Amino acid sequence: MTFEAPPHFWTRAIKGLAARINRVSWLERFAPVAFVAAAVAAIAIYGLRRSGAGAEWGWMMFGAGLTAVGAVTWWQTRRERFSRDDARVLLEYRLGLDSRLTAAELGLTAWPRQMPVPKDVVRWRSRTVQGWLAAALAMVMAGAWLPVPSAEERLARPHEKPPALVQTEAWLEALAQLEAVDPKSVEPLAERAQELARESPENQYTHSGLEAADALREQTSAAMQGLANALETAAGVMAPLEQPGAGLTADQLKNIGERLEAALRAAEGGTLALRPELLQACEACAGDPKSLTAAQAAQLRAGLAKAGKQIRGVGGAALAGVVIAEAGPGAEAGRGGINRGPGEAPLTFSDKASDAPPGRIEAVASEDMSRASLGDLLGTQTGEHEIDPASAQGLTAAGAPAAAGAGGEAVWVNRLTPSERAALTSFFK
Amino acid sequence: MSSSPTAGLSEAELVSASASLNRLLDTLDTVLFGQRELIELVVIGVLARGHILLEGLPGLGKTELVKGLAHTLGLDARRVQFTPDLLPGDITGNPILQDVDGERRFVFQRGPIFANILLADEINRASPKTQSALLEAMQERRVTAGGDTHALPDPFFVLATQNPIELEGTYPLPEAQLDRFLFKVEVTRNATEVLQRIVLHREIGASPVVARVLTAEEFTGLLAQVRRVHVPEVVANYIARLVNATHPGESAASAGVRFGASPRAALALAAAAKARGLRHGRPHASFEDVQAVARPVLAHRILLDHGARLDGATTAGVVDKLLAEIAVQAKPLPSSLAAAKIS
Incomplete structure (x- = not known):
C-alpha cells in the first residue's frame, strides 16, 4: 500500500x-x-555460419x-488500445467502486480512499503468446548454437554407389587384366x-539410374557369359586335335574347322572380344586344323579353357548357375555329338546333371530368382540356336500367336542411362 | 442523456435522501416479509417515476405491498380490480349530464385513475380496449375525455399486478403497453423462515399497521433529486451498448431474439440507475446500478422467436447473458487477458 495523495494514487x-493491457x-x-x-x-544465421561468413549480419x-x-x-x-477512460472504468468496476473514480x-465526489490495487485486476492467462515467444527464442537459439559441420566433414561425406555399378566396375577391372x-x-x-x-x-539412386546400372551389369554379365561360352565351346571342339595320331578324316x-570358326564368330560377335594374338591363333587353327601339332593343339585348347574359366571366375556367382554342357561322352564328332545325334548330353545348364531320360521336356529353372529379369538381356550373340523345348506349343490355329507376351516386357525407356534420357527429353521438347 | 455535473447533489442532500429511503424500505419490510429485493426494486421504480408490473401467484402480498407503499409515502392510492367487463370509462371517468347553474351540461366525473398511485389488480383480465385506455395515462400522465384533457395528479404511478396462471379468459398485455412499464418484477414465493414469520405476525383479514414515513412533499423532493443524479458518459455508453445488443445479430446473447428493446428501454435503464444511485447515497449512476435494474427493465421488452421459446429460452436468461457478454468499458479486453471482479 502506498501513501500518496489519492488522485495521484x-x-x-x-x-x-x-x-499493461496495451x-x-x-x-x-x-x-x-x-x-x-x-x-x-x-535460418539466415545458420546459413551464414555454415557458409563461413560471420553471423553478425544475420x-x-x-x-x-x-x-x-x-x-x-x-x-x-x-x-484496440485502452484509453485512460477505458482503464479507469475497468478498474473501478473490478474493484466494485460503484463508478466512484469516474465521479x-x-x-x-471525492476520490475514494486509497486501497491496495491487486495485481490480478487483469490476469494474463494465455499460454499461446508465451508459446509463440518461446518458440521464437528456441528458433533463434537453434540458429545461433546448432553445431555446423566443418567443410572437411561435408566434403568427406561417404557415398555408396549402387551395388550393381560397384559389381560391374569390379568385373570390368578384372576383365581388363585377363x-x-x-x-x-x-x-x-x-x-x-x-x-x-x-x-x-x-541421380544414381533414381529409378532410371538404378535401372541403368542393373542393365549395364546384365550386359556385362551376358558379354562375359557369351565369351566364356565361346571359349569353352572352342576348347571342346579342339579336343580331338590334341590326341596324337587320332587319324581324323x-x-x-x-567339321572341326567349321565348328571352331562358328565359336570364334560367336566370340567376335559379343561385346567382349579375344585378344588379337589369341584370336589369330584360333583362326589359323580353324582355317587348317592340321596346321597344329597335337601338343600345340593341347596348349591352345588348355589356354582357351583356362580363359573361359577365368572369365567365369570373374563373373562369380552371376555366372555360376549357367554352365554350358561340358564335353563328355558322345561329344566327339561322328560319335553321337549333341548336335549330330544320336548321343547323350545333359539337358541342363546347371552343374548337376539331369536324370531325365532323353526326349523328356524339362524347363530350365533359374536358381536365383532375384536375378531373373525378363527382357533384361541387352546385346546379341552369334552362335548356335539354343532351343528351349519347354516353349513348344504344339499345333495352333492359323493366325493365333504362337507365343503371346506374358507380361514383364521391360520398358525400353528404363534401360537408358540418365544422359541418354536427358538427350531424348531435350530432343522431344 | 447525462445530466450536468453542476447540478450535482450536495453531501447533505445525499445523506438525507439515503436516510429517508432507508426508513421507507425498513417500514415496507414490515409489510412484506422477506422480500427486501422486491421492495427495493419497487421503491427504485417509483423513484424513477416508472410504472411497475408485478407478476406472481395470488397471495404473495403484491397488493399489500402497493397499499403499504401508498400509505408510507402519504400518497393518494386507488385500487381497481380489472375484469373482462370493465370499460375504459370505469377507469378514466365519464362525462355525466348534470344541472349546473340551471343548465344541463356534461360534467366530467373523474375515475379512479385520478390518484397518485393506481393499483391495477389483475390487469390482464381487462379487455384490450380498457387496457389501452391506460396507455395515454401511463405515458402522458393525462386523460382525454369528451374532447377535454385532464392532467393526472403528480406524481402518478400505475402499479399493476397479473397472475401467471389461470390464463383462460385473460388478455395478455400487448408489447406497446408492456413497454410503458418501467419494471416487470416477478414476485416469488417465500422461504420457510419467512412463512413462519408471517404466521407469527399476521392474521387473516387484519391489515398491517404501517406508519407514514414521508410526506407527499418529501417524496416529491426525492423525485426531483433523482433527476439531478448524474449519468456519466461512460455509463450512458454502457446503457446504449447494452440496449443495442438486445437486437438480433448485435450480440451472441441475442440469438433467438425476434425483437430487441426500444430506446424507451434505454431511458428506463438510465432513470432506474439514477434512482438506485440515489438510494445508495451517490450523486451519480454506476455500472452496478445499470446491471442491478437491467433484468426488470429489459426482460419484458425483448421478444423471443418461436424456436428459442421451444428451446426453453427466457428473456431473463437473454438479459443475464447480455450482462456477461457486454463489457463495461467500451473496448474489449485482449483475448488472453481475464479480468476478475475484486471486492
Whole structure:
C-alpha cells in the first residue's frame, strides 16, 4: 500500500493498468509475427555460419526486422488500445467502486480512499503468446548454437554407389587384366560405368539410374557369359586335335574347322572380344586344323579353357548357375555329338546333371530368382540356336500367336542411362 | 442523456435522501416479509417515476405491498380490480349530464385513475380496449375525455399486478403497453423462515399497521433529486451498448431474439440507475446500478422467436447473458487477458 495523495494514487493505477493491457494487446499481435521473423533469422544465421561468413549480419537483420515488426504491430493495435477512460472504468468496476473514480474525475465526489490495487485486476492467462515467444527464442537459439559441420566433414561425406555399378566396375577391372580378353573391348563398358559413376548420388539412386546400372551389369554379365561360352565351346571342339595320331578324316577336320570358326564368330560377335594374338591363333587353327601339332593343339585348347574359366571366375556367382554342357561322352564328332545325334548330353545348364531320360521336356529353372529379369538381356550373340523345348506349343490355329507376351516386357525407356534420357527429353521438347 | 455535473447533489442532500429511503424500505419490510429485493426494486421504480408490473401467484402480498407503499409515502392510492367487463370509462371517468347553474351540461366525473398511485389488480383480465385506455395515462400522465384533457395528479404511478396462471379468459398485455412499464418484477414465493414469520405476525383479514414515513412533499423532493443524479458518459455508453445488443445479430446473447428493446428501454435503464444511485447515497449512476435494474427493465421488452421459446429460452436468461457478454468499458479486453471482479 502506498501513501500518496489519492488522485495521484488512482491516476497512476489507471495508467499502469492501461499500459499493461496495451502491452498484452500488442504482444498478442507481435508474438506470431515475431516467431516468423525469428524462424527466418534463425535460418539466415545458420546459413551464414555454415557458409563461413560471420553471423553478425544475420543478427543485425534480425534486430532490425524485430524492431520493424514491433513498430508495425504497435501501429496496428492503435484502435484496440485502452484509453485512460477505458482503464479507469475497468478498474473501478473490478474493484466494485460503484463508478466512484469516474465521479471523482468529473468532480462529483471525492476520490475514494486509497486501497491496495491487486495485481490480478487483469490476469494474463494465455499460454499461446508465451508459446509463440518461446518458440521464437528456441528458433533463434537453434540458429545461433546448432553445431555446423566443418567443410572437411561435408566434403568427406561417404557415398555408396549402387551395388550393381560397384559389381560391374569390379568385373570390368578384372576383365581388363585377363590375358584372353581384348582391353579395347572392355573400354566401352568401362566408359558407360564411369558415366554412371559421374552422376550425382541423388541421380544414381533414381529409378532410371538404378535401372541403368542393373542393365549395364546384365550386359556385362551376358558379354562375359557369351565369351566364356565361346571359349569353352572352342576348347571342346579342339579336343580331338590334341590326341596324337587320332587319324581324323578330312570331313572330321573340316567339321572341326567349321565348328571352331562358328565359336570364334560367336566370340567376335559379343561385346567382349579375344585378344588379337589369341584370336589369330584360333583362326589359323580353324582355317587348317592340321596346321597344329597335337601338343600345340593341347596348349591352345588348355589356354582357351583356362580363359573361359577365368572369365567365369570373374563373373562369380552371376555366372555360376549357367554352365554350358561340358564335353563328355558322345561329344566327339561322328560319335553321337549333341548336335549330330544320336548321343547323350545333359539337358541342363546347371552343374548337376539331369536324370531325365532323353526326349523328356524339362524347363530350365533359374536358381536365383532375384536375378531373373525378363527382357533384361541387352546385346546379341552369334552362335548356335539354343532351343528351349519347354516353349513348344504344339499345333495352333492359323493366325493365333504362337507365343503371346506374358507380361514383364521391360520398358525400353528404363534401360537408358540418365544422359541418354536427358538427350531424348531435350530432343522431344 | 447525462445530466450536468453542476447540478450535482450536495453531501447533505445525499445523506438525507439515503436516510429517508432507508426508513421507507425498513417500514415496507414490515409489510412484506422477506422480500427486501422486491421492495427495493419497487421503491427504485417509483423513484424513477416508472410504472411497475408485478407478476406472481395470488397471495404473495403484491397488493399489500402497493397499499403499504401508498400509505408510507402519504400518497393518494386507488385500487381497481380489472375484469373482462370493465370499460375504459370505469377507469378514466365519464362525462355525466348534470344541472349546473340551471343548465344541463356534461360534467366530467373523474375515475379512479385520478390518484397518485393506481393499483391495477389483475390487469390482464381487462379487455384490450380498457387496457389501452391506460396507455395515454401511463405515458402522458393525462386523460382525454369528451374532447377535454385532464392532467393526472403528480406524481402518478400505475402499479399493476397479473397472475401467471389461470390464463383462460385473460388478455395478455400487448408489447406497446408492456413497454410503458418501467419494471416487470416477478414476485416469488417465500422461504420457510419467512412463512413462519408471517404466521407469527399476521392474521387473516387484519391489515398491517404501517406508519407514514414521508410526506407527499418529501417524496416529491426525492423525485426531483433523482433527476439531478448524474449519468456519466461512460455509463450512458454502457446503457446504449447494452440496449443495442438486445437486437438480433448485435450480440451472441441475442440469438433467438425476434425483437430487441426500444430506446424507451434505454431511458428506463438510465432513470432506474439514477434512482438506485440515489438510494445508495451517490450523486451519480454506476455500472452496478445499470446491471442491478437491467433484468426488470429489459426482460419484458425483448421478444423471443418461436424456436428459442421451444428451446426453453427466457428473456431473463437473454438479459443475464447480455450482462456477461457486454463489457463495461467500451473496448474489449485482449483475448488472453481475464479480468476478475475484486471486492
